[in-house]
Amino acid sequence: xxxxxxxxxxxxxxxxxxxxxxxxxxxxxxxxxxxxxxxxxxxxxxxxxxxxxxxxxxxxxxxxxxxxxxxxxxxxxxxxxxxxxxxxxxxxxxxxxxxxxxxxxxxxxxxxxxxxxxxxxxxxxxxxxxxxxxxxxxxxxxxxxxxxxxxxxxxxxxxxxxxxxxxxxxxxxxxxxxxxxxxxxxxxxxxxxxxxxxxxxxxxxxxxxxxxxxxxxxxxxxxxxxxxxxxxxxxxxxxxxxxxxxxxxxxxxxxxxxxxxxxxxxxxxxxxxxxxxxxxxxxxxxxxxxxxxxxxxxxxxxxxxxxxxxxxxxxxxxxxxxxxxxxxxxxxxxxxxxxxxxxxxxxxxxxxxxxxxxxxxxxxxxxxxxxxxxxxxxxxxxxxxxxxxxxxxxxxxxxxxxxxxxxxxxxxxxxxxxxxxxxxxxxxxxxxxxxxxxxxxxxxxxxxxxxxxxxxxxxxxxxxxxxxxxxxxxx
Amino acid sequence: xxxxxxxxxxxxxxxxxxxxxxxxxxxxxxxxxxxxxxxxxxxxxxxxxxxxxxxxxxxxxxxxxxxxxxxxxxxxxxxxxxxxxxxxxxxxxxxxxxxxxxxxxxxxxxxxxxxxxxxxxxxxxxxxxxxxxxxxxxxxxxxxxxxxxxxxxxxxxxxxxxxxxxxxxxxxxxxxxxxxxxxxxxxxxxxxxxxxxxxxxxxxxxxxxxxxxxxxxxxxxxxxxxxxxxxxxxxxxxxxxxxxxxxxxxxx
Numbered sequence: 024x025x026x027x028x029x030x031x032x033x034x035x036x037x038x039x040x041x042x043x044x045x046x047x048x049x050x051x052x053x054x055x056x057x058x059x060x061x062x063x064x065x066x067x068x069x070x071x072x073x074x075x076x077x078x079x080x081x082x083x084x085x086x087x088x089x090x091x092x093x094x095x096x097x098x099x100x101x102x103x104x105x106x107x108x109x110x111x112x113x114x115x116x117x118x119x120x121x122x123x124x125x126x127x128x129x130x131x132x133x134x135x136x137x138x139x140x141x142x143x144x145x146x147x148x149x150x151x152x153x154x155x156x157x158x159x160x161x162x163x164x165x166x167x168x169x170x171x172x173x174x175x176x177x178x179x180x181x182x183x184x185x186x187x188x189x190x191x192x193x194x195x196x197x198x199x200x201x202x203x204x205x206x207x208x209x210x211x212x213x214x215x216x217x218x219x220x221x222x223x224x225x226x227x228x229x230x231x232x233x234x235x236x237x238x239x240x241x242x243x244x245x246x247x248x249x250x251x252x253x254x255x256x257x258x259x260x261x262x263x264x265x266x267x268x269x270x271x272x273x274x275x276x277x278x279x280x281x282x283x284x285x286x287x288x289x290x291x292x293x294x295x296x297x298x299x300x301x302x303x304x305x306x307x308x309x310x311x312x313x314x315x316x317x318x319x320x321x322x323x324x325x326x327x328x329x330x331x332x333x334x335x336x337x338x339x340x341x342x343x344x345x346x347x348x349x350x351x352x353x354x355x356x357x358x359x360x361x362x363x364x365x366x367x368x369x370x371x372x373x374x375x376x377x378x379x380x381x382x383x384x385x386x387x388x389x390x391x392x393x394x395x396x397x398x399x400x401x402x403x404x405x406x407x408x409x410x411x412x413x414x415x416x417x418x419x420x421x422x423x424x425x426x427x428x429x430x431x432x433x434x435x436x437x438x439x440x441x442x443x444x445x446x447x448x449x450x451x452x453x454x455x456x457x458x459x460x461x462x463x464x465x466x467x468x469x470x471x472x473x474x475x476x477x478x479x480x481x482x483x484x485x486x487x488x489x490x491x492x493x494x495x496x497x498x
Numbered sequence: 499x500x501x502x503x504x505x506x507x508x509x510x511x512x513x514x515x516x517x518x519x520x521x522x523x524x525x526x527x528x529x530x531x532x533x534x535x536x537x538x539x540x541x542x543x544x545x546x547x548x549x550x551x552x553x554x555x556x557x558x559x560x561x562x563x564x565x566x567x568x569x570x571x572x573x574x575x576x577x578x579x580x581x582x583x584x585x586x587x588x589x590x591x592x593x594x595x596x597x598x599x600x601x602x603x604x605x606x607x608x609x610x611x612x613x614x615x616x617x618x619x620x621x622x623x624x625x626x627x628x629x630x631x632x633x634x635x636x637x638x639x640x641x642x643x644x645x646x647x648x649x650x651x652x653x654x655x656x657x658x659x660x661x662x663x664x665x666x667x668x669x670x671x672x673x674x675x676x677x678x679x680x681x682x683x684x685x686x687x688x689x690x691x692x693x694x695x696x697x698x699x700x701x702x703x704x705x706x707x708x709x710x711x712x713x714x715x716x717x718x719x720x721x722x723x724x725x726x727x728x729x730x731x732x733x734x735x736x737x738x739x740x741x742x743x744x745x746x747x748x749x750x
């Protein structure tokens with residue numbers, strides 16, 4: 024792990040950005056499903072991936088559901104109507120088998136990692152990384168230590184082929200195909216993503232990491248991740264995305280399912296920085312059985328529209344669900360994020376802390392759902408959402424839906440909206456900081472308590488991404 | 499080498515506040531500016547630092563010969579001008595130590611960083627001088643600080659940034675006598691032949707502890723009287739009205 028160099032701990036104040044995330048490399052795709060989505064597209068993907076029949080069937084059923092379901096524009100933004108499903112390619116692979124060693128990774132992929140600014144010493148650490156390049160894993164290697172613990176960490180295709188008995192039991196169970204239009208789309212065309220199984224009692228010694236990156240114009244990415252933590256086990260999974268900019272919209276629609284068995288703990292960490300033409304419509308949900316904990320730590324930067332409401336179904340007694348999220352919306356971007364907490368057993372507790380930052384004409388929306396039914400007792404929910412507006416034309420909205428029945432529960436909800444004041448910036452600039460540095464410091468201060476929840480290397484990346492956003496927001 | 503303010507006129511929309519102010523502060527000197535409410539004392543400090551609410555309509559401000567009026571707020575700071583604020587701002591979530599490091603780093607060439615060990619050594623020494631608890635390094639800048647703690651924190655920043663010219667804007671307001679002594683001790687420790695001070699205050703009390711070389715009376719946007727240390731005592735005793743009458747008499 025990376026350690027803090029001095030006594031202040033998670034000090035991320037002085038790491039400077041040195042790239043813009045604005046780069047791309049030549050495409051070299053041996054497999055390309057063409058544009059649009061039909062039964063043929065689905066068959067093409069199933070053929071290329073060598074899907075077993077039940078998956079092929081699953082895909083076809085999902086396609087029907089996708090085609091039949093209307094866009095959720097009665098509550099969500101109308102911008103969804105601008106998605107032209109016929110103009111995307113739904114599968115793309117460089118035809119490579121996942122790599123086992125770093126030496127085998129193609130140079131241009133390594134270059135991309137260079138630009139992401141992953142330090143040299145961390146690459147060794149990344150030996151335990153599943154890195155997704157376009158829709159297939161270009162590099163996959165499980166650290167010996169993790170393997171020895173009996174942990175399965177493979178891409179989803181390998182997972183369904185090699186471990187069908189575990190895979191089939193949980194796949195599509197936390198998030199059914201028909202949950203929403205985009206989970207149906209993902210179910211029809213999914214490729215890539217991770218499959219993780221942690222045996223009972225195993226505490227995974229390393230955070231498992233996956234870096235995703237879209238690198239083909241007009242290419243939708245539909246990874247599918249399934250993580251099962253068996254009884255009493257613990258695992259942390261980290262995904263990070265930075266995408267290069269393209270001229271036409273890119274669709275990203277992932278489905279992530281987590282299952283925490285009795286007493287297990289799963290932490291799922293995301294830091295993403297999509298380019299401002301990406302539609303990022305993600306369904307993430309976890310089931311927490313008795314005494315289990317599912318915690319989503321989520322940071323959304325960039326994209327044209329992100330819709331993401333990580334959820335936890337607290338199915339067993341004393342289960343706990345948590346969502347810690349940071350969203351940053353710049354001009355032309357809409358971060359529509361939040362959390363879903365479904366209490367389905369006694370004495371379950373949920374905690375939602377959301378902070379959003381709107382810059383320029385950026386718009387951030389918090390949408391929360393907390394459900395505690397009448398027949399339960401001793402449930403608790405805490406929801407806090409704070410919004411920071413940088414400019415006078417920035418926008419934030421909050422839609423908290425808290426439905427609590429019965430009188431044996433405790434809920435609390437706090438929300439605040441604040442603005443970086445001109446006087447605060449004047450104060451910081453009077454000490455010698457440039458306007459952009461002053462903004463960066465203010466924004467980093469606003470999210471500081473949440474940034475500490477991220478692993479060190481992610482909070483560093485987070486700081487760098489915020490610096491980048493702030494550089495363009497002033498002057 | 500000096501901070502020269504020449505015929506400075508500044509306004510907020512519709513109202514001129516500084517009306518031809520002249521003042522020269524040489525390194526090694528401590529100047530005090532006194533004056534009644536609304537005379538333009540705080541405006542002067544903000545205009546010198548480049549606050550966007552004020553428009554300079556004419557005049558010059560030279561910092562060691564360089565006109566700073568065209569410089570941005572941060573460039574003036576890096577050129578050596580420091581303002582201890584009357585109402586220091588809170589910066590939630592940003593620790594005092596990180597804030598000071600960022601401010602010091604802003605003074606280094608791009609890509610260079612400060613030596614963390616030296617930094618903390620110096621920071622702790624300065625905090626000891628100001629009788630500040632070590633916990634202030636990790637507390638958010640000014641957040642939840644008492645009035646006195648905020649003022650001490652301003653002086654801590656002054657001590658760490660070591661400016662060429664420091665303006666203290668009503669640093670004594672809200673301080674009890676003990677805090678006033680501590681703050682003054684900090685300021686006095688920073689007095690040197692290479693550094694000039696402009697101490698803005700309402701009351702003579704502060705000047706018992708930070709003894710000025712020169713005292714000015716600011717009234718209606720202009721300096722109407724200049725004298726030695728004894729002038730502040732006279733003002734304390736007689737108020738500001740007699741200065742006003744004297745000025746009118748001189749003008750007549």
